[in-house]
Every structure is written in C-alpha cells, then in structure tokens.
Amino acid sequence: MSDFLNISGLHARIDADGAPKEILRGVDLVIPPGEVHAIMGPNGSGKSTLSYVLAGREDYEVTSGAVSFKGQDLLAMEPEERAAAGVFLAFQAPIELPGVNNANFLRTAVNAVRRARGDAELDAVGFLKTVRAATKKLSMSDEMLKRNVNVGFSGGEKKRNEVLQMTMLQPSLAILDETDSGLDVDALRIVADGVNALRSPTFSALVITHHQRLLDYLNPDRVHVMARGRIVHSGGAELAKEIDVQGYASFLAEAA
Amino acid sequence: MNAIAPVGRSLAPFEARLDGIEDPIRHAAVGELRRVGLPGPRVEAWRYTHLRPLAGHEFREAAASFDADPVGRALDESLPRDGLLASTPRLVLVNGRFAPELSSPANGVALPEGVTFERFSASPEFDALATPEREPLVALNTALATDGVRLSVAEGVAAERIVLVSVACAGDEAVSFHPRHSVSLGAGASLELIELAVSSGSGAGAATYFHNPVLTCDVREGAKLTHVKVQKEAAGATHLATVYANIAARGAYDSFTLGLGSDLARHEVHARLSGAKAAVHVNGAQLLGEKQVGDITSVITHAAPDCISRQTIRNVLTDHARGVFQGKVHVHQIAQKTDGYQMNQALLLSPHAEIDAKPELEIYADDVKCSHGATVGALDDEQLFYLRSRGVPEAQARRILVEAFLLEVLDLHEDEAGRALLDTALGAALSLRIGREQVPGQAAGEVSE
Ligand SMILES: Nc1ncnc2c1ncn2[C@@H]1O[C@H](COP(=O)(O)OP(=O)(O)OP(=O)(O)O)[C@@H](O)[C@H]1O
Ligand SMILES: [Mg+2]
Numbered sequence: 001m002s003d004f005l006n007i008s009g010l011h012a013r014i015d016a017d018g019a020p021k022e023i024l025r026g027v028d029l030v031i032p033p034g035e036v037h038a039i040m041g042p043n044g045s046g047k048s049t050l051s052y053v054l055a056g057r058e059d060y061e062v063t064s065g066a067v068s069f070k071g072q073d074l075l076a077m078e079p080e081e082r083a084a085a086g087v088f089l090a091f092q093a094p095i096e097l098p099g100v101n102n103a104n105f106l107r108t109a110v111n112a113v114r115r116a117r118g119d120a121e122l123d124a125v126g127f128l129k130t131v132r133a134a135t136k137k138l139s140m141s142d143e144m145l146k147r148n149v150n151v152g153f154s155g156g157e158k159k160r161n162e163v164l165q166m167t168m169l170q171p172s173l174a175i176l177d178e179t180d181s182g183l184d185v186d187a188l189r190i191v192a193d194g195v196n197a198l199r200s201p202t203f204s205a206l207v208i209t210h211h212q213r214l215l216d217y218l219n220p221d222r223v224h225v226m227a228r229g230r231i232v233h234s235g236g237a238e239l240a241k242e243i244d245v246q247g248y249a250s251f252l253a254e255a256a
Numbered sequence: 257m258n259a260i261a262p263v264g265r266s267l268a269p270f271e272a273r274l275d276g277i278e279d280p281i282r283h284a285a286v287g288e289l290r291r292v293g294l295p296g297p298r299v300e301a302w303r304y305t306h307l308r309p310l311a312g313h314e315f316r317e318a319a320a321s322f323d324a325d326p327v328g329r330a331l332d333e334s335l336p337r338d339g340l341l342a343s344t345p346r347l348v349l350v351n352g353r354f355a356p357e358l359s360s361p362a363n364g365v366a367l368p369e370g371v372t373f374e375r376f377s378a379s380p381e382f383d384a385l386a387t388p389e390r391e392p393l394v395a396l397n398t399a400l401a402t403d404g405v406r407l408s409v410a411e412g413v414a415a416e417r418i419v420l421v422s423v424a425c426a427g428d429e430a431v432s433f434h435p436r437h438s439v440s441l442g443a444g445a446s447l448e449l450i451e452l453a454v455s456s457g458s459g460a461g462a463a464t465y466f467h468n469p470v471l472t473c474d475v476r477e478g479a480k481l482t483h484v485k486v487q488k489e490a491a492g493a494t495h496l497a498t499v500y501a502n503i504a505a506r507g508a509y510d511s512f513t514l515g516l517g518s519d520l521a522r523h524e525v526h527a528r529l530s531g532a533k534a535a536v537h538v539n540g541a542q543l544l545g546e547k548q549v550g551d552i553t554s555v556i557t558h559a560a561p562d563c564i565s566r567q568t569i570r571n572v573l574t575d576h577a578r579g580v581f582q583g584k585v586h587v588h589q590i591a592q593k594t595d596g597y598q599m600n601q602a603l604l605l606s607p608h609a610e611i612d613a614k615p616e617l618e619i620y621a622d623d624v625k626c627s628h629g630a631t632v633g634a635l636d637d638e639q640l641f642y643l644r645s646r647g648v649p650e651a652q653a654r655r656i657l658v659e660a661f662l663l664e665v666l667d668l669h670e671d672e673a674g675r676a677l678l679d680t681a682l683g684a685a686l687s688l689r690i691g692r693e694q695v696p697g698q699a700a701g702e703v704s705e
Contacts, residue, residue, distance in 0.1 A: 055645045059637070083647035095642040099660030105646075108656065113647035165646060 010065035025229035041226035084116030086172030192217030264293025315432035318351035352433025370413030376404035411442030426463035455490035462492030484674035505531025573609035
C-alpha cells in the first residue's frame with residue numbers, strides 16, 4: 001500500500017433538510033506520490049463531495065471509511081491543518097469574499113501555511129516579488145490582486161485565481177475540481193502549466209474533469225470513473241478518450 | 257409643582273440638580289421633563305432601548321478638577337501620535353468641561369483660520385435647532401448643560417479638520433455631564449469634525465457615569481460638514497447623544513458613527529434637508545459584545561426637492577449584545593425627486609446576540625426614489641471554509657470576515673485623518689471582541705504598491 005493518499009471504504013452523507021442523504025458510498029482510491037490522477041463521472045456522482053471531504057468541509061459527515069495522507073489520518077485534521085500538510089483544493093465554484101483584498105488574502109494564506117510548516121514568513125516585499133512572478137507565469141494582470149477576492153471576477157478569472165493560490169501555497173496534493181470548465185484554450189493551457197510546474201516525485205494531483213482536453217496537457221497516470229458515490233472503473237490515460245467518445249453508459253451499467 | 261405623575265421613568269437620578277433652575281429656557285426644559293419623565297419602553301422611539309441602567313443612581317455633577325495623568329494617557333492611547341491626526345487642532349473636554357490646557361492652541365497647534373471657537377460656558381445660548389420639547393434627553397441636556405464647544409466657520413472657508421475629544425474621568429461616585437456643542441458653517445464653507453468619546457481608566461473597576469451630549473449643526477448653502485464619531489467609552493458608561501443637522505440648499509452633512517463602547521449607547525440624529533439639492537449621509541457601524549446595547553436612531557426629513565439621503569449601517573454583535581437601528585425618512589410633499597437609501601445589516605456571532613430594526617418611510621411626495629432594506633445573518637460557512645482551506649486558522653478567518661464586513665462600510669468615509677481614527681479604534685475592538693490577528697502588522701491594506 002502506498003503511504004501518500006489512501007482512501008478506503010469512504011462513506012459520507014449530508015443532512016439535506018433534516019433527512020440524511022448518502023453521497024459517497026464506499027470510495028476506494030490510492031494515489032502514489034508523484035502521480036496525476038483524473039476522476040471523471042456523470043453530474044451528481046459525488047466528485048465535488050469527495051473533494052470537499054478531503055479538504056475538510058464539515059457539512060459532510062463521514063460515516064465510515066478512512067483517508068490517510070502521508071501517513072496521517074486526514075479526516076482527523078482541521079481544514080487549515082490539511083492545508084498546512086499540503087492539501088489544496090481548487091474549488092469548482094470559488095467563493096467570493098467581499099471586503100477582503102485579494103493580495104492580503106493571499107499573503108495571509110501563504111504566511112499561515114509557511115508558519116505551520118515551520119518556514120519563515122514572507123514580508124510585504126518578499127511576498128510581492130513572489131506573487132508578481134506567479135501572476136506573470138499565469139498571464140494574470142496584477143490588477144486582480146487589488147480587487148476583493150473573486151468579487152466581480154469572470155468565471156475564467158476565478159479559476160485562474162485558484163491556480164494562483166495553488167502556485168503560491170505549494171501543495172503536495174492538489175485537487176482540481178473542474179478547474180478547466182469554462183476556460184478558453186489559453187487559460188486551459190495556463191492551468192495545465194500551473195500543475196505541471198508543481199510536478200515532482202513528492203507532488204500528486206487529483207484532477208476532476210468532464211473534458212479530455214486538460215488531460216491531453218497533463219497526461220495523467222490513472223483515470224478513474226466515479227458513479228453513484230463510488231469509483232467504478234479505473235484505467236490509463238486512454239480511458240479518458242474512450243469516455244469522450246462513448247460516454248458513461250457502459251460504466252453505469254457496470255456499477256448498477 | 258407637577259400635578260400629574262409623569263408617564264415615563266422617574267427623574268430621581270437627576271432630581272437634586274433640577275430644582276431651583278431659573279434661566280427661562282432651562283426652566284422650560286425642566287417643566288417638560290417633569291411632564292413626560294425620562295422615556296420608558298412605552299414611548300415608541302424608546303421601545304428597544306431602555307434607560308433602566310440610569311435608575312437607582314444619583315448622578316452628581318462631575319467635579320471640575322481631574323487627575324491629569326489618566327486623562328493624558330487616555331488621549332495618548334486614542335489619538336495616533338503621528339500622521340495627520342497629530343497635527344490636527346483639537347478641543348478636549350474632560351467630564352463635559354472644556355480643558356484649555358489640553359486643547360489647541362495650548363498643545364502647539366493653531367485652530368484653522370476663519371474658524372471661531374467659543375466655550376458654551378462663556379455665553380450659554382441654546383441653539384434653536386434642538387427640540388427639548390420633543391426629546392426628553394435633549395431637555396435633560398438643556399437643563400444641565402454647563403459647557404461645550406461652539407464652532408463657526410466663516411463663509412467660503414475650507415477649514416480642514418478639528419478633533420473634538422471627550423474624556424470621561426469618573427471615580428467612585430456616579431456622575432453625569434451634558435455638554436452642549438454647536439457647529440455652524442457659513443455658505444460654501446467646509447469642515448471635518450472628528451469626534452472621539454473615551455474614558456480614562458482611573459478608578460478601580462467600571463465607573464458609573466452618564467454622558468449626554470447634544471450637538472447642533474447648521475450647514476448653510478453649499479457648505480459641507482463631515483462628521484466622524486468614535487464612541488469607545490468604558491463599561492459602566494451610558495452614552496446618549498443627540499445630533500441635529502439643518503442642511504441648506506446644496507449643502508451636505510456627511511456623517512459616520514462608530515459605536516464600540518459603553519454598556520448602553522444611543523446615537524440619535526435628526527437631519528433636515530431644508531434647501532434644494534442638499535445631501536445627508538448617516539452611515540455607521542457598531543461592534544458590540546457582552547451585554548452592550550448600541551442604538552443608532554435617525555430621523556431624516558426631506559423638506560426640499562432634489563435632496564439625497566444615504567444611510568448604511570452595519571452591526572456586529574457577539575455574546576449577549578443587542579443592536580438597535582431605527583431609521584425614519586420623512587418626505588414632505590414639496591420634496592419631489594427625493595433620492596433616499598437606507599440599509600441596515602447585522603452579523604450575529606452568538607445565539608444570544610440580537611438586532612432590532614425599525615425602518616419607517618413616510619412619503620408625501622409622488623416623484624421620489626426611496627429604498628430601504630435590512631439583512632441579518634451569521635458568518636458565512638462557505639467563506640469560512642474557503643479561508644481555512646487556504647491554511648488560515650479558524651479564529652483568524654473569523655476576524656478577517658468580520659473585519660471585511662465592517663470595512664465595507666468604513667470605506668464610505670474617505671478622509672484620511674478620520675479614517676485613521678476609525679481604523680485604529682476598530683482594530684482594537686476586533687482584537688477584544690473577535691480575536692487577535694495572528695500576525696502582527698498584517699492589517700488590511702498593508703500590501704500595496
Ligand atoms: N449540501 C447539499 N445538500 C443536498 N444535496 C447535496 C449537497 N451537496 C451535494 N449534494 C448532492 O450530492 C450529489 C453529489 O453532488 P456533487 O456536487 O458531489 O456531484 P459532482 O459529481 O461534483 O457533480 P458535477 O459533475 O455536476 O459537478 C448530488 O446529487 C448533489 O445534489
Ligand atoms: Mg462537482
């Protein structure tokens with residue numbers, strides 16, 4: 001068994017207006033260090049829920065199963081501890097923070113994580129230098145740093161802002177939840193470059209997507225199909241191409 | 257004497273000082289007070305804010321002498337030593353009495369040219385803008401006012417800014433003071449009045465005192481008065497302030513009040529737009545905890561056409577704190593093309609915190625644009641999670657969100673000096689009520705070009 005990310009028998013439910021609704025029904029997934037895995041699957045199959053549970057969102061109640069990350073019990077950690085440990089989630093729908101300046105937000109986050117990891121905090125000058133280099137690489141305008149976090153950002157700008165945060169926070173596990181949706185071709189390339197820049201033997205990514213295109217740039221080690229709260233099928237990069245042509249029908253039949 | 261017992265609360269806390277007042281205006285005010293009493297919960301305007309804390313005390317007149325050290329410390333702690341505020345002329349009152357030795361020009365800063373200053377005590381005259389016959393707390397002030405500041409800015413003079421500080425220095429005995437201030441701006445003049453109310457921590461524990469200021473603002477044609485107020489008096493204090501503003505054609509009264517202190521506080525504004533194209537802003541914020549009660553009440557009268565009124569209020573309430581917002585907008589028939597906006601928002605951070613809001617629109621003109629709204633909520637879980645997922649610890653994430661909520665309304669105040677005072681006071685209150693910043697010197701706005 002790998003000791004990087006190991007999800008076994010994960011069940012999670014949510015309280016939907018008083019009635020518990022089971023969303024994850026036994027997810028098994030292993031991601032070794034240094035690999036990029038993709039999850040595809042029909043709408044509502046539980047992909048975002050899995051990403052939230054990994055990041056520590058409290059609305060979802062884990063009823064059974066376990067997740068270990070670098071040998072630690074991930075589910076026992078607070079969201080901020082998970083971030084410090086290296087987990088980063090790029091949200092499918094990034095949250096707006098009115099009144100919170102984007103640059104301040106980034107610096108607060110970067111320094112919180114650095115502090116927790118025992119690294120020296122960045123002062124204003126050091127931060128600006130780092131963030132400027134990052135925005136340049138992502139072809140983002142510095143103007144976005146002066147605005148409030150995600151407020152009034154276009155869909156594509158929000159996604160780029162997620163990639164900027166990922167770049168700045170230097171995670172060892174990046175979970176990208178449909179970061180490619182709604183992006184133009186150039187932006188897609190930027191997202192892929194953002195992930196590829198982090199690639200190393202100690203970095204892994206879990207990429208949730210509906211499209212083949214991003215995977216062309218990322219060349220994933222494994223592709224998993226999620227349906228009805230489970231991983232129902234896994235394969236190599238060629239699986240994504242198959243799905244692009246055939247859809248999910250055959251896997252759903254398999255899962256039923 | 258009084259044949260009928262007053263319907264309101266007893267005047268007992270002040271009774272000893274009300275007897276034997278001879279000045280006709282003050283005498284009339286006492287008569288009015290005796291008739292109605294202090295407002296009780298059955299008076300509509302005081303339904304949500306109860307004056308119970310005043311009962312059971314006998315408020316004496318504060319002594320004229322005071323301990324200079326704690327007062328000096330309170331001033332040093334509240335006013336930034338550097339920046340624009342340090343070089344701004346200041347007028348200081350201690351326990352409601354003007355203290356020339358702490359004020360300009362004695363502190364080395366001259367009052368701006370074109371500004372006349374006089375103590376109220378030098379010639380006690382009551383401005384006709386105030387209506388003691390309608391507001392019992394103004395009647396009480398009229399009866400007991402001993403001092404205050406009177407400022408007038410000559411026609412066309414841009415007077416920049418003046419700081420008006422009230423330091424309370426109460427000891428073991430319950431005292432009250434009732435300063436009477438007035439500001440008048442000649443046509444085309446401008447001034448920013450930066451008002452600060454603080455307590456000096458002299459005695460042990462919370463001293464009981466009552467601060468009851470009245471301020472009248474006469475804003476002539478095309479003049480602009482900016483008024484920033486920070487109230488951060490200590491526990492044990494009751495702060496009940498009334499402001500009257502009369503705004504002539506094209507004039508503006510642009511105000512912001514930040515309520516942080518006192519056990520019980522009310523900031524009540526009566527603004528009258530009396531000439532065409534006049535504007536009034538009654539913006540504010542409150543951050544309260546423990547069992548504090550903070551009330552922002554406004555009565556805005558559109559008595560002329562083409563006027564603008566704006567009210568944006570934000571409340572953050574923790575523990576058992578209670579916020580009150582009452583906003584009445586009265587649009588006279590003549591006041592066509594009125595543009596009125598009122599919004600009261602509250603963030604409740606504890607299940608025991610409470611906000612009471614009462615908007616009232618009374619509109620007699622047919623061509624007006626008046627909107628009002630209110631929101632009440634807790635911190636947004638998604639926003640909290642977003643911050644935490646980026647590694648920000650929960651306590652710090654909460655502070656960031658609360659601060660952002662309040663900064664959005666502080667941003668309505670543009671002047672740098674007043675803003676510096678607001679930011680300093682708010683930062684301290686956030687640390688007290690919400691939690692310290694994790695990293696010193698990481699306040700918002702620090703990352704810049
Ligand atoms: N807070 C919630 N309350 C009620 N139901 C929820 C909640 N969150 C998720 N669900 C339900 O759980 C199921 C899985 O949702 P999830 O967002 O994980 O799907 P997904 O695979 O990410 O879909 P998509 O491809 O559309 O993004 C859906 O049926 C969804 O409606
Ligand atoms: Mg999803």
